[in-house]
Amino acid sequence: MRYELYYWPEIPGRGEFIRLALEAGGADYIDVGNRSEEQGWGIAAIETFLGGEVTDFPPFAPPFLKAGELVISHVANILQYLGPRLGLWPGDEANRLWAHGLQLTIADFTAEAHDLHHPLGPGLYYEDQQEEAARRARQFISERLPKFLGYFERVLIDNPAGERHLVGETLTTVDLSLFHVVEGLRYALPNAMAEAEQEAPRVIALHDRVRDIPRIAEYLASDRRQPFSEEGLFRHYPELDSDG
Amino acid sequence: MRYELYYWPEIPGRGEFIRLALEAGGADYIDVGNRSEEQGWGIAAIETFLGGEVTDFPPFAPPFLKAGELVISHVANILQYLGPRLGLWPGDEANRLWAHGLQLTIADFTAEAHDLHHPLGPGLYYEDQQEEAARRARQFISERLPKFLGYFERVLIDNPAGERHLVGETLTTVDLSLFHVVEGLRYALPNAMAEAEQEAPRVIALHDRVRDIPRIAEYLASDRRQPFSEEGLFRHYPELDSDG
Structure with missing residues (x-):
């Protein structure tokens, strides 16, 4: 199974929770938002899904995961689906x-x-x-x-x-x-x-x-890991921090 | 199975999503927060759970559901558990x-x-x-x-x-x-x-x-239904509404 992760490009954001599971589980996946639009990926591919043109299950927002014919939205829902398949979920x-x-x-x-x-x-x-x-x-x-x-x-x-x-x-x-x-x-x-x-x-x-x-250390050092920035979920505005 | 719903008393709050499922499914349940402390229920019973004194699975916050030995937190997690058991969940x-x-x-x-x-x-x-x-x-x-x-x-x-x-x-x-x-x-x-x-x-x-x-209509007319108020999740502050 090649999973497709749909999330905005160039930020870790909420997509990162999914990437970490896919990487730790050694999964085959496409990080759709960070792939080229010329090849049919990128933001255009995300928006096609959100527009409901290609699925009866249009998510409200990214991240969502395509697994074969399944479309799964929300971090916790995706991880509950992936966890058992990647050996990252409890059994009982x-x-x-x-x-x-x-x-x-x-x-x-x-x-x-x-x-x-x-x-x-x-x-x-x-x-x-x-x-x-x-x-x-x-x-x-x-x-x-x-x-x-x-x-x-x-x-x-x-x-x-x-x-x-x-x-x-x-x-x-x-x-x-x-x-x-x-x-x-x-x-x-x-x-x-x-x-x-x-x-x-x-x-x-x-x-x-x-x-x-090892798999996480390798991922963190790779260019698949997106840097934090002031476009993302966790933002560094020094004026919001406490005094050092 | 008699379910125990743990949620703050006297408001619908997030507990209402669970109550509606229990009521629509005709389940046997105790609305713990709205029962008397003299009988061992009420806020004291909720806080005992949150304090981790009686479970290895202390929730961060209400609502949570006790189903036999299971303790389940968060509305969506609880409804995913109850749904199939109450005939309120899809099969595929x-x-x-x-x-x-x-x-x-x-x-x-x-x-x-x-x-x-x-x-x-x-x-x-x-x-x-x-x-x-x-x-x-x-x-x-x-x-x-x-x-x-x-x-x-x-x-x-x-x-x-x-x-x-x-x-x-x-x-x-x-x-x-x-x-x-x-x-x-x-x-x-x-x-x-x-x-x-x-x-x-x-x-x-x-x-x-x-x-x-019918079950919902009966519930809504009963005293099991808590009224909305300015203590709850949905609050009526006229100054926040648009002009009529």
Whole structure:
């Protein structure tokens, strides 16, 4: 199976959660947004799908995955589909439901990390909501960031199979996704994150283990990995960070 | 199986998406938050779970469902679990993935409907972010509300099984959830919704059919249905609505 990942080009964005799973699982895939329009890929291919011209299942927004005839939208839905096929998902029902719940908690965490630079919604530029963003960022840094990191720290502590993984005793998409959130927050809010990390040593140890997985290390060093920037989900605006 | 729904008392909130499925499916359930603390239920029972004292799977936040020994967090995860057990979920894989993607789109829509009165995040009162809310509400009304309603209208038009349901030819949790979003938006933004509805007649027809399902009609008239208020997810602040 050659999977097709549909996501906007040149940013990690929400597509990165899918890329990390495909890379860790050694999957054959096309990163459609980053391929050339001349070959029928690129943004035009994404928009054809969103326009509903080629499917009865038009997603509301990227990312979405094409797997044969299937079209699957939303990060958590895609990872729940890919996880078992790539050996990145727990086997028993209780842990599967737990993994999906954690994946959705990561989606909530990610949405708040996005909204700190877009508190008035996606329809305005950052520059048009800069003051509001400054207020929201202070809230995020003082309350939400430590709450979310502390939650995942406790999930690692409480895991009956040990603190090497969030769910059970093997690598899942949830570990990969939390790795990416740490990467993104370190880019976006280096000062705030340096402080918050001190209360979440197990989350950071998990991040480091994911980074060192051979397939992930190879991917991170490749040109398939898109750089963070102020076009993406995690943005570095120094005025939103805490003082160093 | 007697299900236990854990959600804050006295508001519909995100718990309502679960209640509607349980009610439509004729399930036996306990609405824990609305039961008395004297009998071991109520907010104390919710907080015991969130504190991780009685489970290896402590959710980040309500709602969550206890089904025997299983603990399941997040609306979409819970509905994906309950749907097949209550006869409210499609049978084939393509439609199951589609239904879950739509359920997650409704979660996104709901989050934006919440954030219009809390643009600076959940840590501040509405009164402390009233100006920002006014700006965000204008964005929501002019751009996001018509975009989301228009999307679901098109999903109904494009459904190969006909426009009576969002997915396939039978009632699913997705239909029930969209019904509730329409109810909530009519409460929160009556003027804006009256205008937006005109572009989404199939969504409104679906809403009306769900309202008239005997089990739903009985539930809506019962005291198990919590009233909307300014403590909940959908809040009516007249200053955020458009002019009538």
